[in-house]
Amino acid sequence: MQECHTSETTQKSIEATIVSGILSARIRPGTRLGENQLATLFGVSRTRVREAMMRLETRGIVHVSPRRGWFVVEPSAEDAIAVYEARRIVEAGLLRSMRVLAEEGRKALDAHLNEERNAMAAGDRQRLTYLMGDFHIRIAELSGNAIIVDILRDLTARTILISMLYQSEFHAAQSHEGHCRIFEAMQAGDFVKAAALSVEHLDEVEMGLDLTARPDPLSDLRNSLSLPPKTASAVPQQPDLKATTSKEQ
Amino acid sequence: MQECHTSETTQKSIEATIVSGILSARIRPGTRLGENQLATLFGVSRTRVREAMMRLETRGIVHVSPRRGWFVVEPSAEDAIAVYEARRIVEAGLLRSMRVLAEEGRKALDAHLNEERNAMAAGDRQRLTYLMGDFHIRIAELSGNAIIVDILRDLTARTILISMLYQSEFHAAQSHEGHCRIFEAMQAGDFVKAAALSVEHLDEVEMGLDLTARPDPLSDLRNSLSLPPKTASAVPQQPDLKATTSKEQ
DNA sequence: GCTTTCTCTCTTGTATGCAAGAGTGCCACA
DNA sequence: TGTGGCACTCTTGCATACAAGAGAGAAAGC
Missing domain, CATH: 1.10.10.10 (Winged helix-like DNA-binding domain superfamily/Winged helix DNA-binding domain)
Incomplete structure (x- = not known):
């Protein structure tokens, strides 16, 4: 191949x-x-x-x-809203559809969260941006469904473009917290809660945008x-x- | 434009x-x-x-x-499973994210279900195939989210290809019933139920496939x-x- | 008769060439 | 000095030409 x-x-x-x-x-x-x-x-x-x-x-x-x-x-404000809405739909649907978190997956997410912590400690903002988006893709990968992974990858790319346009400052710590909470719920096997947390998390990030800003x-x-x-x-x-x-x- | x-x-x-x-x-x-x-x-x-x-x-x-x-x-059996899984994720997530069914949307779905009935009565199988897939796209259109619509359109296209490969016979009546149930739940404002019915419906259709058949x-x-x-x-x-x-x- | 190989055709892969439009900057002119 | 217009450049749009590989079919050898 x-x-x-x-x-x-x-x-x-x-x-x-x-x-x-x-x-x-x-x-x-x-x-x-x-x-x-x-x-x-x-x-x-x-x-x-x-x-x-x-x-x-x-x-x-x-x-x-x-x-x-x-x-x-350069996504418009309406585009931005649509992208976040789409992500909420797909990610919540994805988490809700999960039944178990395999040990392998647990390790992968754990390792990822550690990387996030490291990047935060190092203050490596570019890497942090990458990792913050990648977390969600990692979750999709757990499902083993390549279609969903592709969809989320593209949505994440757009999300990053959106944040470069409308996000005045980067609340990495807050995002990281959100990811940790989602991970905890998953570890507890409570995927319904994980889905809810995921929606919440995306809401938070979206709220952090200033959609009246730049692009036009x-x-x-x-x-x-x-x-x-x-x-x-x-x-x-x-x-x-x-x-x-x-x-x- | x-x-x-x-x-x-x-x-x-x-x-x-x-x-x-x-x-x-x-x-x-x-x-x-x-x-x-x-x-x-x-x-x-x-x-x-x-x-x-x-x-x-x-x-x-x-x-x-x-x-x-x-x-x-020519989707393989694994592809078929992935497509249905993806549809369950997206459609359930979509329905769960809905809050109200606007009168306009109610009418659109109602009209669509009528078309399904007409096509069934006329025995127009090709049109029926089209309508059965289109129902789900119509629901996506209600959300007003073009991203989700595009995603579902492509997944529906693949679904139809899958059904041409693996679906020995076409249970139009059953699908129509499923659509009606989903519509009823939506009308009642019970989108959680609608989501569950949607998953059930997709499961039913998937079960109707003979994934040991043709493509390879x-x-x-x-x-x-x-x-x-x-x-x-x-x-x-x-x-x-x-x-x-x-x-x- | 069967198999193997060669050639010939048909298909996509890739580069290139030319056309047309958008934008910019200069120059003439008021 | 300000303004209109023209030409020039740079970009993509699109078609075409040629190369290379896959496959089919015929011919030759066993």
């Missing part, structure tokens, strides 16, 4: 690289992903880059502004002129357009 | 056409989707067909066998030789490879 003569490997690696860059908060929302830049970066032609972009687009991670370029999505800095003006709310491709937003891969070109 | 000079329209239409073909059971699992055939069919070049295929691949609806072609997925006809032999379970791209499976669009070529 994993030999592949660089072809298959390279093919998905563009996609995976970008997703993992987002998951670890190294790529900001709105980052421009030029086909040419990526092509030279990965040593392939634009064709394959485009394929990766198309895939990422259907996963809701990237969008294209015609003849302008590909950009990492013209919203006030727009409102006072009573223009349409916001078309998907609008708002160039000069800053941070070239946050990554800015050295070449 | 919807003017688009045939470009955007055609772009997504390949994708949508295939999905809708599956949702209404007009396209069978394992159907070969030749790039050239689709290209001439839609009057575009292979490039755009490929883009659509890539998208469908990330949605889990199509897969590619290198240098052989694109095929509508060599499984017995394979087991007796203790070979690996089944690699994604194996098993050519001659029959019904060209079920649709077989006239030209």
Whole structure:
């Protein structure tokens, strides 16, 4: 399954690289992903880059502004609400569907929570962001259901983009506490409680967002002129357009 | 948003056409989707067909066998189990998260159930297949969460493929009854019960499958030789490879 | 008659080329 | 000095050309 003569490997690696860059908060929302830049970066032609972009687009991670370029999505406030709602639905449903926590899974989660503690102690914010999202993916992995894992991975990626846009400060300790509580309930075999805690946890994080903030800095003006709310491709937003891969070109 | 000079329209239409073909059971699992055939069919070049295929691949609806072609997925027994599990998780989570059933939504579901009855009376099996899947998508639409709708649409598409492979006979009446019960619970405002009924309903349907049947006809032999379970791209499976669009070529 | 090998066709994989649109900056002109 | 317009550049959109591999079928050898 994993030999592949660089072809298959390279093919998905563009996609995976970008997703993992987002998951670890190294790529900001709105980052421009030029086909040419990526092509030279990965040593392939634009064709394959485009394929990766198309895939990422259907996963809701990237969008294209015609003849302008590909950009990492900048979820609107409504998008943010929808993403959190979707996560509550899926994660609560997932936890409720669980019946036992296998020893193996217990260990994996325990190890993960330790990593969270370590990252907190080290003050490694980037790693912390990654771990905070990954906790939920780990839970999904326990179920052994690859479909759910994929869904949650993509939702988590979007969550991280959202937090980069709307989260003024990062309450890592609070999140960690939430994760611990969920883990405890799971260990006690009380998955109904774990589900409830999970919903609570997501609510907390969502509440910590300032959804009136950044992504459409013209919203006030727009409102006072009573223009349409916001078309998907609008708002160039000069800053941070070239946050990554800015050295070449 | 919807003017688009045939470009955007055609772009997504390949994708949508295939999905809708599956949702209404007009396209069978394992159907070969030749790039050239689709290209001439839609009057575009292979490039755009490929883009659509890539998208469908990330949605889990199509897969590619290198240098052989694109095929509508033939979910394995394990895939089938995972899809039903995922649906239980998402649908139960969805129903549990609901608080009220708006009058508008009540009407929509009521109308839908009537359509189911009509199709049953008319014995229109294809339409029935479509409606049976669509019921669940309709419920998702009530939530107003586009993410969940998309997830369920894709899962439903796979469900239909599964049923074409493993469902010996179609218990439409039973499914319809299940839908009615769910609707009743929703009308009564008892969404916890609706969620439970939904899980039950999906269990029933899953139980009605014969997961020892078709898709890997060599499984017995394979087991007796203790070979690996089944690699994604194996098993050519001659029959019904060209079920649709077989006239030209 | 059976098996093996070779070739030929058909399919996707990938790169490249050209077209068209968006955006920017300069220049002319008032 | 401010403003309108033009040209230029840079980007994606899309088609096409060519390469490479899979498979089928025929021919040759046993």
